[in-house]
Amino acid sequence: xxxxxxxxxxxxxxxxxxxxxxxxxxxxxxxxxxxxxxxxxxxxxxxxxxxxxxxxxxxxxxxxxxxxxxxxxxxxxxxxxxxxxxxxxxxxxxxxxxxxxxxxxxxxxxxxxxxxxxxxxxxxxxxxxxxxxxxxxxxxxxxxxxxxxxxxxxxxxxxxxxxxxxxxxxxxxxxxxxxxxxxxxxxx
Amino acid sequence: xxxxxxxxxxxxxxxxxxxxxxxxxxxxxxxxxxxxxxxxxxxxxxxxxxxxxxxxxxxxxxxxxxxxxxxxxxxxxxxxxxxxxxxxxxxxxxxxxxxxxxxxxxxxxxxxxxxxxxxxxxxxxxxxxxxxxxxxxxxxxxxxxxxxxxxxxxxxxxxxxxxxxxxxxxxxxxxxxxxxxxxxxxxx
DNA sequence: CCTACCGATCGGTAGG
DNA sequence: CCTACCGATCGGTAGG
Numbered sequence: 001x002x003x004x005x006x007x008x009x010x011x012x013x014x015x016x017x018x019x020x021x022x023x024x025x026x027x028x029x030x031x032x033x034x035x036x037x038x039x040x041x042x043x044x045x046x047x048x049x050x051x052x053x054x055x056x057x058x059x060x061x062x063x064x065x066x067x068x069x070x071x072x073x074x075x076x077x078x079x080x081x082x083x084x085x086x087x088x089x090x091x092x093x094x095x096x097x098x099x100x101x102x103x104x105x106x107x108x109x110x111x112x113x114x115x116x117x118x119x120x121x122x123x124x125x126x127x128x129x130x131x132x133x134x135x136x137x138x139x140x141x142x143x144x145x146x147x148x149x150x151x152x153x154x155x156x157x158x159x160x161x162x163x164x165x166x167x168x169x170x171x172x173x174x175x176x177x178x179x180x181x182x183x184x185x186x187x188x
Numbered sequence: 189x190x191x192x193x194x195x196x197x198x199x200x201x202x203x204x205x206x207x208x209x210x211x212x213x214x215x216x217x218x219x220x221x222x223x224x225x226x227x228x229x230x231x232x233x234x235x236x237x238x239x240x241x242x243x244x245x246x247x248x249x250x251x252x253x254x255x256x257x258x259x260x261x262x263x264x265x266x267x268x269x270x271x272x273x274x275x276x277x278x279x280x281x282x283x284x285x286x287x288x289x290x291x292x293x294x295x296x297x298x299x300x301x302x303x304x305x306x307x308x309x310x311x312x313x314x315x316x317x318x319x320x321x322x323x324x325x326x327x328x329x330x331x332x333x334x335x336x337x338x339x340x341x342x343x344x345x346x347x348x349x350x351x352x353x354x355x356x357x358x359x360x361x362x363x364x365x366x367x368x369x370x371x372x373x374x375x376x
Numbered sequence: 377c378c379t380a381c382c383g384a385t386c387g388g389t390a391g392g
Numbered sequence: 393c394c395t396a397c398c399g400a401t402c403g404g405t406a407g408g
Contacts, residue, residue, distance in 0.1 A: 020294065022210035026403055038405080039377045047403065080374075103291065106208065131374070140374045144365065147357070150350060151343045151369050158342030169335070177332065181339050185373030186268075186319070186328045214387055226389080227393045235387065 005043045008033055012050040013096040021051050021104035051104060052112055058101035059119040061090050066126030076134030080152075081179045083130060087156045088175040092163060099160045124149055152182050193231045196221055200238040201284040209239050209292035239292060240300055246289035247307040249278050254314030264322030268340075269367045271318060275344045276363040280351055287348045312337055340370050 001009075011032045015024045026047050030037040044050060065086035069079055091098045105116050127149040134140030140148075155178055163174070189197075199220045203212045214235050218225040232238060253274035257267055279286045293304050315337040322328030328336075343366055351362070 020208070020210055022208055023295065025401075027401085036378060037403085038379080041404070042377070077375075107211065134374065139376060141372070141376045143369070143374065147365050148369065148374065150346070151366065154343045154346030154349075155339045158338070158345065161342075162338060177335050178339065181331070181336065181373070183373050183375050184329070185369070185371050185375070186322065186331065186336065187265075187371050187373070188327060188329045213385075215385085224394060225387085226395080229388070230393070 002043070008040065008043055009050055009053060010096070013054055013100055016051070016054070016104060017096040017099040021100065021107050048107075048109065051100070051107060054097050054100045055105045055108060055112075055116055056119075058090070058094065058097050059116060059123070061094070062087065062123050063119060063126075065090060066123055070126055070129055075139060076130055076137050077139050077183065079130045079133065080183065083127065084152075084156065084179045084182065085172070085175045088159065088171050088178065091156070091159050092165070092171040092174070095160065095163060095165065102157060102160055124153060127152055155182065190231070196228065196231055197238055197241060198284070201242055201288055204239070204242070204292060205284040205287040209288065209295050236295075236297065239288070239295060242285050242288045243293045243296060243304055244300075244307075246278070246282065246285050247304060247311070249282070250275065250311050251307060251314075253278060254311055258314055258317055263327060264318055264325050265327050265371065267318045267321065268371065271315065272340075272344065272367045272370065273360070273363045276347065276359050276366065279344070279347050280353070280359040280362070283348065283351060283353065290345060290348055312341065315340055343370065 008029065012024070012029050015028055015032060018024075019028075026040060027037050029047075029050075030040050033040070066083060069082045069086060072079070072082070074082070105113065108116055128145050131140060131143070131145045131148045131152075135142055135145070159174065169177075196217065200212070200217050203216055203220060206212075207216070214228060215225050217235075217238075218228050221228070254271055257270045257274060260267070260270075262270070293301065296304055316333050319328060319331070319333045319336045319340075323330055323333070347362065357365075
């Protein structure tokens with residue numbers, strides 16, 4: 001990917017985040033990039049390529065992250081801590097792309113949407129493995145594994161709705177809070 | 189609101205949920221309703237009215253719910269249980285509208301979007317009050333109140349991403365699981 | 377990277 | 393609730 005193409009992709013991600021993929025026009029992207037709409041097409045195949053790249057590049061980052069965590073033989077509590085940390089880091093380091101990844105993957109074409117959902121399931125599976133490990137090791141209480149993994153991911157994913165890079169909480173503070181919340185709960 | 193208008197609203201909510209507000213055309217709605225596009229305009233002012241009603245009717249349901257909970261003088265753990273239960277019930281009873289409410293409020297016009305955000309903040313405040321109560325009563329550990337409220341709401345809201353009315357978990361089972369998770373955490 | 381332009385579709389209106 | 397139609401905008405192409 002050329003520098004120019006990367007720049008266009010990042011401009012598009014910013015607009016997609018702000019207005020949503022569907023509500024962002026090729027003309028919007030061209031205007032932000034400072035060129036005529038037709039000029040974009042010497043860099044990209046079409047608007048959908050920008051969405052596609054965003055969704056799949058993020059999916060790969062997440063998958064690589066969880067695989068690294070599950071390859072290391074720590075106990076489940078440590079693994080969970082690492083997984084939460086990795087997830088929060090990816091989200092906060094690519095907040096524009098993360099919002100698009102979460103919200104607009106539905107607008108991928110049918111084939112790519114299926115592929116995307118598979119990657120997503122694989123990622124969720126990584127969290128299920130951690131929860132199951134925790135139960136087997138006697139560290140976690142005997143919860144519904146699927147439900148627990150989904151709930152953990154809920155708390156992690158909602159970050160994109162309120163995260164502010166200039167806010168008072170750093171990424172690692174957010175991650176630490178989330179791990180505590182997930183592991184210990186509110187109860188005193 | 190006439191019966192016919194209500195029917196149109198519900199048809200629109202189903203389509204908005206499936207494809208998103210922006211990607212749903214007035215023609216899509218008309219087709220699902222079995223009329224010509226122009227005929228819709230004797231019932232509605234425009235496409236945005238359908239979004240507006242969906243967002244604000246849901247917002248009011250949530251607000252009424254949390255106010256009822258906070259008006260009753262139980263302890264914070266009981267209040268939290270009730271608030272989670274109410275939230276899950278509203279979501280699962282109006283799953284189409286809930287998805288739209290969560291995802292597409294950004295497409296309200298500027299004035300209404302501000303009003304919507306205020307209602308949302310008021311709702312979040314209701315959860316903050318519960319968490320603060322819990323700390324004051326010595327039931328909850330001394331967490332960051334804003335962060336905790338947000339994290340609870342994250343787990344609750346993500347339901348719309350996976351809830352299936354025909355799935356094996358009923359709404360009250362989901363609510364019970366979520367309360368346990370939030371209150372007790374994973375730790376054994 | 378531009379000018380010029382395409383057919384398709386958009387939300388919505390006039391008039392009945 | 394319909395037919396007929398509006399101007400605006402859509403994603404994208406031809407040709408240079």
